[in-house]
Amino acid sequence: MADMEELTTPVRQHHRFNVDRLKKYLSAKSYVSNNDTLSVRQYSAGQSNPTFLIQTHSTSYVLRKKPPGALLPGAHKVDREYCVQKALYSAGFPVPKPLIHCTEVNVIGTEFYLMEHVEGRVFRDLRLPGVSPAERAALYVTAVEVLAKMHSLDLAALKLDSYGKGAHYSRRQVSTWTKQYTASAHRDIQPMNELSNWLMNNFPANEEEVTLVHGDFRVDNLIFHPTEARVLAVLDWELSTTGQPLADLAYFLIPHYWPSGLTILSTMGSLKGIQGIPTVDDLICVYKRCRGITSALPQLKFYLALSFFKMAGIAQGVYARHLLGNASAANAAEFGHCVEPLAVSALQLIQSRPLKAPQEARLFLQTPNGQAVLQQVKDFMRQFVLPAQKEVSDYYVKHAQSPLRWNTPQIIEDLKVKAREAGLWNLFLPAASKLTQLDYAFIAEETGRCLFAPEVFNCQAPDTGNMEVLRMFGTEEQKKKWLEPLLRGEMRSCFCMTEPDVASSDATNMECSLYQEEDNFVINGKKWWSSGAGNPQCKVAIVMCTSTTTSTTIRHGRHSMVLVPLDAAGVKLVRPLTVFGQDGEGRGFEIAQARLGAGRLHHCMRAVGLAELALELLCQRAASRRTFGKKLYQHEVVAHWIAECRLMIEQSRLLTLCAAHTLDTLGGRAARKQIAMVKVAAARMACKVLDCAIQVHGGAGVSEDFPLAHMYAYARTLRIADGPDEVHLSTIAGLELKDQMTKAKL
Template sequence: MADMEELTTPVRQHHRFNVDRLKKYLSAKSYVSNNDTLSVRQYSYVLRKKPPGALLPGAHKVDREYCVQKALYSAGFPVPKPLIHCTEVNVIGTEFYLMEHVEGRVFRDLRLPGVSPAERAALYVTAVEVLAKMHSLDLAALKLDSYGKGAHYSRRQVSTWTKQYTASAHRDIQPMNELSNWLMNNFPANEEEVTLVHGDFRVDNLIFHPTEARVLAVLDWELSTTGQPLADLAYFLIPHYWPSGLTILSTMGSLKGIQGIPTVDDLICVYKRCRGITSALPQLKFYLALSFFKMAGIAQGVYARHLLGNASAANAAEFGHCVEPLAVSALQLIQSRPLKAPQEARLFLQTPNGQAVLQQVKDFMRQFVLPAQKEVSDYYVKHAQSPLRWNTPQIIEDLKVKAREAGLWNLFLPAASKLTQLDYAFIAEETGRCLFAPEVFNCQAPDTGNMEVLRMFGTEEQKKKWLEPLLRGEMRSCFCMTEPDVASSDATNMECSLYQEEDNFVINGKKWWSSGAGNPQCKVAIVMCTSTTTSTTIRHGRHSMVLVPLDAAGVKLVRPLTVFGQDDAIHGGHFEIHFKNVRVPVSNIILGEGRGFEIAQARLGAGRLHHCMRAVGLAELALELLCQRAASRRTFGKKLYQHEVVAHWIAECRLMIEQSRLLTLCAAHTLDTLGGRAARKQIAMVKVAAARMACKVLDCAIQVHGGAGVSEDFPLAHMYAYARTLRIADGPDEVHLSTIAGLELKDQMTKAKL
């Protein structure tokens, strides 16, 4: 439940108007005196006006709202008393009307928290009773018989919302097209009944008595008209069918499992009793599908207004992610069988568990991770010159607790998550949209690779000491392979040495680009060394991996390296580390001396795929930012996207993203079904393709943003630094191209022999 303090906010910048002019106007109408102080705050239910900027066709007709409220109030129906309708645009910049404030309870959450189950049931019943009362009103007596077009309501609604959706669509969404087509071909046979239709009848559009289960006012008549009353009933019932986890509004969410909420059948019985209906309502399924379609159209319109910069909703940016799930839910409902989710229509199918976890991750990202980005950014700006920049901000630590409690933890690890590599590929793409998201789920590099190494090759002692704390998120780790004094693209060049002396190994050498080493929780490094005690002459048989605590004597963090001038503190930095006569127990060797390259190949296979899918998610975000900028800026008399060169960039970016995604999913599928050796060429291909693609998409996005694109005002510069680094990390493009060429020649020769 919300009180006045929660319901009002300071007036947002693009909704502000001249308060003195309003006061002068109201004074002339005797609603205030010249001596009164007029205070203005943003609120939905006293002054109603058109929002700023370009509007969709037919939207925000405040004169109609005033007309219907005036008629209903005169008939004793519960609405706020309308006071005055002003058509003089010069007063506040647009047409508006005023109504009396009704004191009562407004529930922003449809689950009605804070009330008993019995009261919850009573509030829902009284809401349906008011809806039935509205549908029983005599339109002629109210002089509203010409308020709308009446008959053929469904055809008009489907046509209207299809046009609204098409006018505001930012991308093609196949389930919306399919749903629109189904509605067009399945109109109810009998639509002769015509009543007043609210168009947006929900619990949060009602003001309840402060202590009684009684509706004092029905609000928000913007979508009202005359037509089929079942459309209102279906719309009111939509939360009972709402897709689990989808919350585009604080008010919207699934009602499943909430004590006291009447069932759909119970609410229909109440409605039929109040209206004296004795027959069944077979057409209701059509109107439920229509309600989902309308809700999806509204969400798309809100998102379109966000792109144009004049949205009323503070969280308008989130609405674009909700259109497709709403359409999918409607199709599931009308087909009477589970409809394949969007990813199932693709060539590579997730497991049911993978689909469920992906949806959980998407919901968690939308609800918790993405809204935290500004606070995280502010932390690093505040501590840019302080050692505190290496710490993990508290908000990320809090999100990690939430994620673990939700079971969204160590998702990269099949043994822990029961996910396939293909399952996790989709999840990695989703987390790629935010630079710190992988850490929230304990899926951040290089810890993921290190945990895989310890799980596959570690001794029981090593697992207990290092792996288990890493899996719990109690410590961090780094990986030390690249060296500053040699060309590390050929890893056999490394000079960091390892030799045994009694019960210890002694390590000497320099490493750099040790990611994450600056974080205070980074307690151990996996260091790749050249074993001086091995006698083999095989180039790839002389290297070993050893666990080195960072607090061991002789370990020195020399300096943090920068990436395009950024220290990348959000990832714990990338440090140069020197090892001088560092002694560790022989038991710290992983798998055994000379097994380093064998371990490295196992470590990098899946890890490279994770990087590539995160790059796909990063590119999706970059393309989204590109489109938003192209839709909101004008040059030479046209929107940016109307210039052919920008339109072609958008198209090329979409092509490249889809190609890289499919290539990555193919590699993941091969890894799952045939193993790492069979997937080697595909992993090498996607490692090159995904990094190149991300760089190109980001370059286009930066170009469209102009100077802002390389500034700190947008995340694009930081994103580009990550993407460009990926073309070097885990092996430069040129090494992978050589691998691809060699494997391709081998495959071709095998074909020729056949």
């Protein structure tokens, strides 16, 4: 890790500018005062556009400018850097805050822009010396996660859809770097000619995907948190454009294929044999998981070759600037010796056997439609839902002692409008979304990472189960009156089954009675845990009753479901109940029966998403806190907790996907045992993972400063909701015995 003295040098002779004029300009823009003393140092990195640290006694800025002298056509567009950073910063993506773009050449001699200085760790050596193998792995993983996050950004929402030319990215890149190399070449290098020709004749067949592309995404272009494995800022956007995201991933992976003995910047060498550095396969898996990609990446070899070609072209350009006398790097003369070895390495890579790709899991794949919708949901969550969490939380804190706590915050209502406009609405319902249960299982996991997210997509309990009941069993009149408004999100509903005076895990105990009186039905009884009843938009309840007029003696044939308008005579809301002292943020407690197998699966997959978030928080805490002289994750017991949590999450996910697949292919009856199993396993798993996360957080884990206590209340409640574990265990045992008996007869 480099400190500030190592990162900067006195301003080099040919990059000096008039500091007084800069101070006057910044003072007029209110970034410094007339009384400030301005100090300027030049960053030793920044091979293309010279970069400077501007400091006063109280403030630090970073200035990035065009180099002086004759420049290659199309290069050094600092205005584009400023534009893209401004858009990304406004979207919450980790970049330094851009402050001002100056086109007045008379200020310092060239166009420049100013941004905030970000304090953190910068690793100039990609081997990350000085950190433990575990932290080295975590830093590389978080870098890939940020890359995947960048590639998942919505260009239209950022107003960057016209930032680059988009499609046919590879053709433009090969053409651009061939021209750049040719314009700066100091001699004819045959391997570069061969590599250019190969690239021109081997373009990937399908390049329809277009995302924001960084163009120079490396570990040394990232600023990490001082103590955590977290990226605070992505730097150097000079080569950014729109195009094929695999080009960025391949460029990031290049050090794994680096020729031994070759160095650039005296720090960038081969990563082979460095303990803790994740393998290529591991990093690809992380990237694919973050982006929801389930297919192989057969075109990666082309992009690796393109990356080598681009790096060779960059090296040639740096050397050319050295010959012209305006290079930013002090060791620019060394770059001329790197061009040919890089081209040779690419040619060897092309001629070798196909790159080993991580083995693809062929079980439980989503349909193409499911994959597309999942990616849309991930994008929507990242851009709109997750950033709204603080405002939602603040609302409920503010109105904790007010009836307004049962209202839906306006920001959630606004998000619902956005989601519906985006077509992300009623995703739980196959008839509306055209998704399979397996498709939706992955989506439910994603929404499980935020407690109010299901409501944003009109996929919240208990309304989902109620809508399923109405769709399957309601009359046309009932559907028109209740189902259609629920599907439009114009009202809410509740479900009334559990009773305070009997053990409701055995529904035959139910005392709420129903009898007919002329043209009316009369219901007498008390219900509690009536999910959704507190919401002012709740207009109807589905009430489970015992018919007193039926003549059947069959215990399970005496129950009826009745639609009860909440404004009907005799309906009385007595009091709200709390779960572990919490109201549940006005959404009801989602602890009533889901009624249908699919509904139970939705709860289970949301529990998996909740557990994934808990494990993330656990790992972040374990990497940032020290006890008894070492990081928490370095204590064996905490390391084992992390491992056990991962095992349990993966097991629960596979059980849930298996149940969803069985429900899709064989129907609810055949999936009954799998659904019962995952109902027990997922809730237990979520509780255990959250318990470990709370333990690692210590006292903070049970405070309101972290979401873990609220998450635990939800997870622990699931072990009672949809029937307690013990009921499902009895069901599993009965079905297992039946299956074994059938096998014995065969």
